[in-house]
Amino acid sequence: MTTAILPTQHTDLISSLAFSSHGTRLATSSLDHTVRVASLSPQTGLFDAHQSEFKAHDAPVLRVVWASPEFGPILASGGTDGVVKVWAEEDAPRFGPTAGNGTGARGGGAGGAGGKKWTQKVALTDARGTIRDLEFSPAEFGLKLAAISSDSHLRVWECLDPVALADWSLICDIDLALLSSAPSSSSAQPLNSGTVPAGITPIKGFDAASPSKAGQMGTSYSSSGSVGSVENRRNGTVESEGGWALAWCKEAWWGERIAVCAGGSGIIRLFHLPDHAPWTNFLNLLPSRPSPSFSSTPPTSSLSWAPSSGRSYQLLASGARDGRARVWKVFPSQLDGDGQEEWTGEMDAELEVDSAALVVLALLGPQAASAHGYIREWTVGGLTALAQKQPLNQTAFRSVSNNTGFVGSDYITTRSVTCGSSDTPFNSTLPPGGLIFSDSDQSASKTMGANGGDSIQLVIAGTPGVGWPHDNGHIQTYLGLCGAVVSDCQNFDASTPLWFKIQSELEGVKTTLVPAYNATLDGNPYNITLPSEIVTGSYMLRFELIVFDQTSNTEGFQTEIYPFCGQIFIRGAASTNNFATIKFPEAYKDVFLSPSTVPGPGVLALPNSTSTSSSSSGTATSGHKSSKVSAGLIAGPVVGGVVVLLGIVIASWCFLRRRRTRPAIVGGGETTPMSFHRPLSGTTAFSTPPISPSSSDVDAGWQPMEVEPLKPARVHPPVLHLMEDV
Numbered sequence: 001m002t003t004a005i006l007p008t009q010h011t012d013l014i015s016s017l018a019f020s021s022h023g024t025r026l027a028t029s030s031l032d033h034t035v036r037v038a039s040l041s042p043q044t045g046l047f048d049a050h051q052s053e054f055k056a057h058d059a060p061v062l063r064v065v066w067a068s069p070e071f072g073p074i075l076a077s078g079g080t081d082g083v084v085k086v087w088a089e090e091d092a093p094r095f096g097p098t099a100g101n102g103t104g105a106r107g108g109g110a111g112g113a114g115g116k117k118w119t120q121k122v123a124l125t126d127a128r129g130t131i132r133d134l135e136f137s138p139a140e141f142g143l144k145l146a147a148i149s150s151d152s153h154l155r156v157w158e159c160l161d162p163v164a165l166a167d168w169s170l171i172c173d174i175d176l177a178l179l180s181s182a183p184s185s186s187s188a189q190p191l192n193s194g195t196v197p198a199g200i201t202p203i204k205g206f207d208a209a210s211p212s213k214a215g216q217m218g219t220s221y222s223s224s225g226s227v228g229s230v231e232n233r234r235n236g237t238v239e240s241e242g243g244w245a246l247a248w249c250k251e252a253w254w255g256e257r258i259a260v261c262a263g264g265s266g267i268i269r270l271f272h273l274p275d276h277a278p279w280t281n282f283l284n285l286l287p288s289r290p291s292p293s294f295s296s297t298p299p300t301s302s303l304s305w306a307p308s309s310g311r312s313y314q315l316l317a318s319g320a321r322d323g324r325a326r327v328w329k330v331f332p333s334q335l336d337g338d339g340q341e342e343w344t345g346e347m348d349a350e351l352e353v354d355s356a357a358l359v360v361l362a363l364l365g366p367q368a369a370s371a372h373g374y375i376r377e378w379t380v381g382g383l384t385a386l387a388q389k390q391p392l393n394q395t396a397f398r399s400v401s402n403n404t405g406f407v408g409s410d411y412i413t414t415r416s417v418t419c420g421s422s423d424t425p426f427n428s429t430l431p432p433g434g435l436i437f438s439d440s441d442q443s444a445s446k447t448m449g450a451n452g453g454d455s456i457q458l459v460i461a462g463t464p465g466v467g468w469p470h471d472n473g474h475i476q477t478y479l480g481l482c483g484a485v486v487s488d489c490q491n492f493d494a495s496t497p498l499w500f501k502i503q504s505e506l507e508g509v510k511t512t513l514v515p516a517y518n519a520t521l522d523g524n525p526y527n528i529t530l531p532s533e534i535v536t537g538s539y540m541l542r543f544e545l546i547v548f549d550q551t552s553n554t555e556g557f558q559t560e561i562y563p564f565c566g567q568i569f570i571r572g573a574a575s576t577n578n579f580a581t582i583k584f585p586e587a588y589k590d591v592f593l594s595p596s597t598v599p600g601p602g603v604l605a606l607p608n609s610t611s612t613s614s615s616s617s618g619t620a621t622s623g624h625k626s627s628k629v630s631a632g633l634i635a636g637p638v639v640g641g642v643v644v645l646l647g648i649v650i651a652s653w654c655f656l657r658r659r660r661t662r663p664a665i666v667g668g669g670e671t672t673p674m675s676f677h678r679p680l681s682g683t684t685a686f687s688t689p690p691i692s693p694s695s696s697d698v699d700a701g702w703q704p705m706e707v708e709p710l711k712p713a714r715v716h717p718p719v720l721h722l723m724e725d726v
Contacts (some may be wrong), residue, residue, distance in 0.1 A: 078131025
């Protein structure tokens with residue numbers, strides 16, 4: 001470990017600091033009303049490059065936080081003026097002021113790194129007390145910002161325009177002081193009448209410094225009644241004795257969940273904040289015994305929710321004013337007798353830190369660790385849509401495991417190997433289970449549209465700043481036909497189709513995927529070309545990563561299989577699919593997974609063909625054992641020449657036949673005439689094709705929906721150029 005002193009040039013106490021997701025930038029806030037941002041110098045290894053400073057508030061700034069890098073360089077700040085401000089780093093003008101909206105930035109050239117400036121985008125003035133803590137939600141839920149203030153209100157705002165950043169909506173406002181010590185729901189939240197509940201002692205906060213709130217005083221409440229008399233709570237002394245903190249759950253699989261504490265009570269409240277539905281306080285955590293130095297449970301002053309990192313439970317750390325840090329285990333939902341979710345929690349450890357009044361906790365693990373990897377987004381012909389870790393009714397990709405993500409080679413014949421499953425045990429050799437993503441009830445409700453011959457780019461996300469975490473393995477892609485209609489994959493059992501391989505790369509993880517890491521995307525892009533000579537229809541696209549030598553002894557030294565399944569409608573140019581096919585999960589039953597060969601048939605191989613590959617290109621592969629492969633290679637040059645000649649004859653016959661007959665869509669055992677002829681330019685989001693077209697439909701061609709191309713922006717919003725379910 002190396003240490004260094006960073007001279008920040010703040011003129012008063014530093015109140016908070018925050019590293020960016022990649023760890024290359026450091027933001028600090030201070031009681032001198034300013035925020036400073038420094039970048040890591042690759043030459044010195046210190047945060048001494050491109051330093052910038054701007055006046056953030058007209059009062060002491062207590063918190064500064066970064067948004068997810070998916071939305072670009074964005075900061076939020078909050079202070080004793082009760083205002084939350086959102087800032088974006090933009091190109092500085094060559095002439096004139098270096099910062100907008102009446103704020104000044106200086107240092108690092110034009111206000112920041114490489115001619116950049118920090119511009120205020122919005123000021124949120126809903127709070128009636130000091131802003132004590134701030135945090136942006138995980139990117140999977142959009143650009144949302146939560147704040148806890150000394151009025152003991154938890155507020156959550158959502159940005160309605162992540163590009164302009166000027167339009168924000170207050171979507172949640174919970175008065176924690178009016179909640180009982182037991183878990184509750186939004187139906188138990190009374191209207192704010194100004195009446196203090198019985199047994200609650202009001203706690204006065206800082207005098208409001210904001211001109212727009214002159215004369216107002218933030219108020220919070222303590223159910224402990226142990227903080228002292230109201231007469232002694234002036235000029236901010238009480239806020240120094242209370243505790244306010246929040247932390248978002250890093251695992252998006254369980255939905256929008258947040259831990260909050262407020263005031264003089266040591267209760268840690270866990271909330272579920274679903275979109276367009278009432279909130280629920282589903283679990284409260286409280287130490288089983290009070291600290292010897294406090295007559296009641298001391299206020300909780302800091303929270304840190306760790307990423308799951310493969311655990312079957314969540315870890316939450318809390319720091320209290322008694323100088324103790326506590327680590328809690330939070331066990332995800334089980335259904336009770338009424339079919340309602342029931343979370344449980346227990347204190348796992350209690351650590352004596354020191355006698356300090358405030359314990360500040362570092363994150364338990366990476367800033368935003370991911371379950372090994374998932375498909376964040378995919379692009380077809382320049383049109384981009386978010387993929388996994390999205391609600392199934394908003395995506396064309398099926399879900400990803402909420403744990404480690406891989407299926408071990410000991411369970412290569414289980415149903416989980418087709419598209420994955422929700423429960424992939426960590427640090428054990430138990431079989432995967434839970435939700436099986438190949439099942440029809442796990443289908444996504446959208447379908448991506450594409451033309452045969454289009455290039456698809458998948459962005460595989462993993463560890464922030466690193467991307468896909470493993471450095472070896474094979475990459476393969478399969479297609480399986482669901483049917484002729486756009487929606488045929490949207491309620492479909494993905495273990496039923498016959499799959500054929502369209503791409504294969506031996507050791508592709510090492511040679512292609514890992515070197516392709518893109519810091520802007522914070523992921524590893526990988527390109528796949530769709531075949532043009534296939535039948536038009538709805539397909540399951542199965543992307544597969546096979547990783548070697550990454551598991552431990554307790555995991556049985558298994559090979560890791562990572563399957564990802566999306567739904568795509570492809571307009572092809574063939575009347576039949578004449579390829580070697582396999583079935584999942586039976587496909588790899590008798591296959592020995594090896595770093596030197598890839599399993600399965602060859603890429604677009606003809607039926608009953610056998611081929612092998614040991615090169616990094618991996619364009620032809622075999623899943624048979626070496627003895628079977630050798631048998632397929634015994635045929636000499638004479639037999640090979642006959643096969644080539646026969647292939648030319650068959651191809652010529654097929655070509656002449658296609659010129660005399662109209663192409664057809666094959667699906668569900670039927671042959672349906674195609675209702676379009678015209679080639680489409682680029683990639684288009686298709687509407688549902690007519691099942692029984694009239695002659696006019698055939699003559700006019702199938703007209704696709706008009707689609708706007710994706711506009712360049714700093715963010716990658718869910719541009720859902722997808723087909724709706726029908």
